[in-house]
Amino acid sequence: MKAEYINPFLESARMVIEQMIQIRPSTGQLSVRDIKFADRHVWIQIGITGHMTGDIVFGLSESVALRMISAMMGGYVITEIDELGRSAISELGNMISGNASTMLYNQGVIVDITPPKIMDSHFTSGYGAKRAIAVPLIMDGIGEIEIQVLIA
Template identity: 40%
Template sequence: MHGQIIVPFLESAQQVLQMMTTVALTPGTVATAAPDLHSQHVWILIDLKGDVEGQVAFGLAPEMAMKIASAMMGGFELSQFDEMSQSAVAELANMISGNACIQLSNNGMSIDITPPQVQMGESLVQPMQEIAYAVPLELQELGILEIKLLIA
C-alpha cells in the first residue's frame, strides 16, 4: 500500500513541472530504495502527518535546481544557488506535495504537510525512516528529479 502513495507525488510533479518548464518529462518506475539521501544533491523535505507518517523528499543536482528556479522566475538568469533559488524550489516541492495530498484525500486518505526544508551538503540530515520508495522523473535536458517517500 505505501508504495502506491508515491504515485500521486509523481503525477503531481509531472503536472507542476509541465506548467513551470517546457521540457519533456519521462517518469521512471516506483521501486523500494535505501532511505539515505545523496549529499551531492539538493533535497527538499516535507513531513507527512496523518494517515501516513513520514517524509517526501525531492532530490536534484544543484545545477538542475538553479535551472528550474530560473524557469519559475520567468527565465531570470541565476549564477548561484542562493536563498531566492532555494525558496523557488522549496515552493515547487510545496506545490507538488499539496496537489498530491489533494489526490490522496480524494481517495479517502488524510495527510497534512509541513513547510518544506531545503538541505544540501554538510547540512543534510539523514532520515530516520527505515522504509523508502523512490521514483525518478527525467526532465530531458535538465536532469533527473528523484522523489523519495520515507515511511516511519
C-alpha cells in the same frame, strides 16, 4: 507502501513541473532502497501526518536545481542558489506535496503536510538509514529530480 500512495506525488510532480517549467517529465524506474544523500545536491523534505506519516524528499543535483530555478524565473539564467532560488525550489516541493495531499484526500486518505525544509549535507548525515520508494522524473534538457517516499 501501497502504490496508490506514491502515485499522487508522481502525478502531481508531473503536473506542477509542466506548469512551472513547461516540460513534461517522464517517469524513471521505481526502486526501494536505502536513502543516500549525495553531495552537491539539493534535498527538499516535506513531512506528512494524518492517515499516513512520514516524509517526502525531493532530491536533485545543484546543476538541475539551477536549471529548474532559471526556468521558473522565466528563463533568467541563475548561476548560484541564493535565498530566492532556495525559496523557489522549496515552493516547487510544497506545490507538488500540496496537490498530492488533495489527491490523497479525494481517495479518502486525509493527510497534512509540513512546510518544506531544504536539507544540506550536514543535516542529512544525521537523518539515519531509512528505506524509501524512489522514483526519478526525467526532464529533457534539464535532468532528473528524484522523489523519495518514506511512509511509516
